[in-house]
Amino acid sequence: MPARRQAPVTSHIWASGGRHLWPSGEASALQSHERGHLVYAASGVLAVHTERGTSIVPANRIAWTPARFAHHHRAHGDTDMRIVFLAPSLARLVPAHPTVFLATDLAREVLLALTGPRNSDYDQSARSRLSRVLVGELREAQEQPLQLPEPHDDRLQALAQLLYENPGDNTSLAEHGRHIGASARTLSRLFHDELGMTFYEWRTQLRIYHALVLLAEGRDATQTAFACGWANPSHFIAAFTAIIGTTPGRYRTN
Known part of the structure; x- marks a missing residue:
């Protein structure tokens, strides 16, 4: 962070x-x-x-x-x-x-x-x-x-740092693995064993966290969706609503 x-x-x-x-x-x-x-x-x-x-x-x-x-x-x-x-x-x-x-x-x-x-x-x-x-x-x-659980394994920490700096990064787990020197299978196991979730679940939590920050700073839902890696704002709204319990628009006006 x-x-x-x-x-x-x-x-x-x-x-x-x-x-x-x-x-x-x-x-x-x-x-x-x-x-x-x-x-x-x-x-x-x-x-x-x-x-x-x-x-x-x-x-x-x-x-x-x-x-x-x-x-x-x-x-x-x-x-x-x-x-x-x-x-x-x-x-x-x-x-x-x-x-x-x-x-x-x-x-x-x-x-x-x-x-x-x-x-x-x-x-x-x-x-x-x-x-x-x-x-x-x-x-x-x-x-x-x-x-957002904090990883302790060095390889997960390296991956997490990349996404902390750019939550909208859509690079696949396999591509990340090649960059940090670990296979996608190894990283998947580490996410499951250490953090209790998949890579994509963890990345979604990170993106929703970042979305809350952007909404608090005055960004609208479309701007926030693109900044957090969603190509389709409706997919962002669905993910946000599933986790937060309300839409981004209603959240901003509360």
Whole structure:
């Protein structure tokens, strides 16, 4: 992924969480917390990077990072990032690994209430009740992984770097293999064994990640489709909708 850089953001922090207003392209330093936390992008697109890979958090997802997981965040488009820390008793009810949940309407409203300007109106008892409602909604929602796992094998890293730099590259796996010195069969096995997906599934995830960034920067669906390697915008719209749950056009207007 592109090199990170640390820059100031406008922050409002409370004991239970906070709000960070990020200019596009800004990123946090590598960090970890004693409590697990949920993050949500009220606007913009947020990327959460951990050792497990990169989770993409558009406006209809909520990301969970457990306690003591090293991570950093990056904003794509001007991003209104909300964060809620969970008490250990609630953190035990959600997965012990970083993941992404679909944001139901109720979960979104509760999270915004916990991190909005009226946050100070709630006493500890009210915050605890709202947090329980939020976790209950997440437990009912299926995990919606929108994650780009990071490869560790040197050959996969070399291939990944090529596509990080040019997500629209339509070079076949066999051609990539000739460039980096590995057969298509070997690379296919490595993708399956190390990342749990095929090369084409991984490349599609990367392209959707890049598409979210471009849409957040104001590109339209046709421009985004071509930049991400789709020759036919309708094929891009179908792939985007299958993964994100809404069309690019509707996503841009949310």
